[in-house]
Amino acid sequence: MDLPATNHATPIAIVGADGQLGQHLCKLLGGIAIGLGRGALDISDRTRVQSTMQRIRPRLIINAAAYTNVDRAETEPEKCRSINVEGVANLASACRNIDCPFVHLSTDYVFGGDALRTRPYREDAPPHPVNVYGKSKLEGEIAARQWPKTLIIRTCGLYGPISRTGRASNFAEAMASLATRRETVRVVDDQECTPTYIPHLSTAILKLVEAQQYGIYHVTNSGSCTWCDFAGEIFNLLQSDTKVRRVSSVAYGASAMRPHYSVLDNRKYETQIGAAMPTWRDALREWRQACRGNA
Numbered sequence: 001m002d003l004p005a006t007n008h009a010t011p012i013a014i015v016g017a018d019g020q021l022g023q024h025l026c027k028l029l030g031g032i033a034i035g036l037g038r039g040a041l042d043i044s045d046r047t048r049v050q051s052t053m054q055r056i057r058p059r060l061i062i063n064a065a066a067y068t069n070v071d072r073a074e075t076e077p078e079k080c081r082s083i084n085v086e087g088v089a090n091l092a093s094a095c096r097n098i099d100c101p102f103v104h105l106s107t108d109y110v111f112g113g114d115a116l117r118t119r120p121y122r123e124d125a126p127p128h129p130v131n132v133y134g135k136s137k138l139e140g141e142i143a144a145r146q147w148p149k150t151l152i153i154r155t156c157g158l159y160g161p162i163s164r165t166g167r168a169s170n171f172a173e174a175m176a177s178l179a180t181r182r183e184t185v186r187v188v189d190d191q192e193c194t195p196t197y198i199p200h201l202s203t204a205i206l207k208l209v210e211a212q213q214y215g216i217y218h219v220t221n222s223g224s225c226t227w228c229d230f231a232g233e234i235f236n237l238l239q240s241d242t243k244v245r246r247v248s249s250v251a252y253g254a255s256a257m258r259p260h261y262s263v264l265d266n267r268k269y270e271t272q273i274g275a276a277m278p279t280w281r282d283a284l285r286e287w288r289q290a291c292r293g294n295a
C-alpha cells in the first residue's frame, strides 16, 4: 500500500495500539507501524506526546486511543474529556510541530439529538450529541481540526475478531459469549445504527490516507439495523437457540442516553474511493469465519 510521505523507513505511529482498532491497524501495517499503547504514550500527557513524536518523527499519526466507556463517562466527564479532547489536542499539536498528517477516529454519537430522524447523517449535518461521551468526541473533532492536515473518520459499533483481554470487548463478542450460556438475552430494539467490522474500517482508513484526504468522512458497514436485529443475526450465524428479548432503551436502563437513530451516510467515502462498504450482514459472516479461524 502506497502510504504518504517519502521514506518507507519512516514509521506510521498508531496511538492507542492496544485497543480493538489499534491492534488491528498494527497487524495490517506490519513493520511500518509503531504501536504505542497507553503504557508507551498517555495522550493526555502533553509533554510526552510532543517529545515522543519529535523522537519518532512518523510520516503519519493515527489516533485509535479514546475514552470509550459510554456509560461510565456520565460520572467521569473530566477524565473522559482529558483523553477525548485534551489528548486529541495534544496529538494535533504534535502533528503540527513535525508537519505530519493526522488521522483521528470519531463516532456516530456526535449525532442523536434529532428525535424524529430516520435518514442517514451526511458529514455536514449539524451534530447534536446526547451524552457525555458524544460531547467529548465532538469537542475532540474540533481540537483535531486545529491542524489542517487532519482526516476525521466517524464510525459506529466496532467489533472485530481479536479480543484484547480475553473478556468480551464489544457487542458481537458479548453476544457470542452469551449464545452458549443463556436461553434469552435482553437487547434494546429502539436504537438504529450500523455496527462496523474493524477489518473493513481499517482498510477504508488506509484507502483514505492513500488518497491523501483530509476533513470529515463517515465510514461504517452499509445498511442499518437495531441492536436486536444484530444480536438475532449473530445467534443465527452461531446456530444458537438463544432468543432475543426486545426491550426499550428506557427499560434497559443504561446510564447514558443513546441516539435512537445514528446511521451514517457513507456516500462521500464511496464516491472518493469508488467502492461500496460491505453490508453489515456480510461483515458479520466474515467475522464468523475469522473467529472460526482464530478458535
Ligand SMILES: NC(=O)c1ccc[n+]([C@@H]2O[C@H](COP(=O)([O-])OP(=O)(O)OC[C@H]3O[C@@H](n4cnc5c(N)ncnc54)[C@H](OP(=O)(O)O)[C@@H]3O)[C@@H](O)[C@H]2O)c1
Residues within 6 Å of the ligand: 015, 016, 017, 018, 019, 020, 021, 022, 037, 038, 041, 042, 043, 044, 063, 064, 065, 066, 067, 068, 083, 087, 105, 106, 107, 108, 137, 155, 156, 157, 158, 159, 169
Ligand atoms: N468501539 C466502538 O463501538 C466505537 C464506535 C464509534 C467510534 N469509535 C471510536 O473508534 C476509536 C477506536 O475505538 P476502539 O473500539 O478501538 O476503542 P478501545 O478498544 O476502547 O481502545 C481504546 C484504547 O485507547 C486507550 N487509551 C485510553 N486512554 C488513553 C490515554 N490517555 N492515552 C493512550 N491511550 C489511551 C485504551 O487503553 P486502556 O484500555 O488501557 O484504557 C485502549 O487501549 C475511538 O476513537 C472510538 O471513540 C469506537
